[in-house]
Amino acid sequence: xxxxLIVDDSPTEIRKISTILDQxxxxxxxxxxxxDGVAVARQERPDLILMDVVMPGLNGFQATRQLTRTPxxxxxxxxxxxxKDQETDRVWGTRQGAKGYLVKPVSENDLIATIxxxxx
Numbered sequence: 001x002x003x004x005l006i007v008d009d010s011p012t013e014i015r016k017i018s019t020i021l022d023q024x025x026x027x028x029x030x031x032x033x034x035x036d037g038v039a040v041a042r043q044e045r046p047d048l049i050l051m052d053v054v055m056p057g058l059n060g061f062q063a064t065r066q067l068t069r070t071p072x073x074x075x076x077x078x079x080x081x082x083x084k085d086q087e088t089d090r091v092w093g094t095r096q097g098a099k100g101y102l103v104k105p106v107s108e109n110d111l112i113a114t115i116x117x118x119x120x
Contacts, residue, residue, distance in 0.1 A: 007033070034062060052080075078098045080102070
């Protein structure tokens, strides 16, 4: 069981992903914007972060960059989970430090496989 932080401004997406994670016995923490996601990650130290990109204020790319370049959170893998499916988005996400990139709607199999790969 892992502690996983979901950062997404859509309550529907948070509910969908939380349901999948609950079924796989993971503990879920949530934040509904990038700035809160960074703050929660620093305070809670989750095992992994699922990060949306399109959010008001601090977007997911900016939040990922902050998390992966700050020593206290740099070891927490960040997986981008977004509707942005262009190759340039994937490359940019990786450059910000993301360890994975999933396109919404994300399948349960892809989500769990990515989490398992990063947490093993």
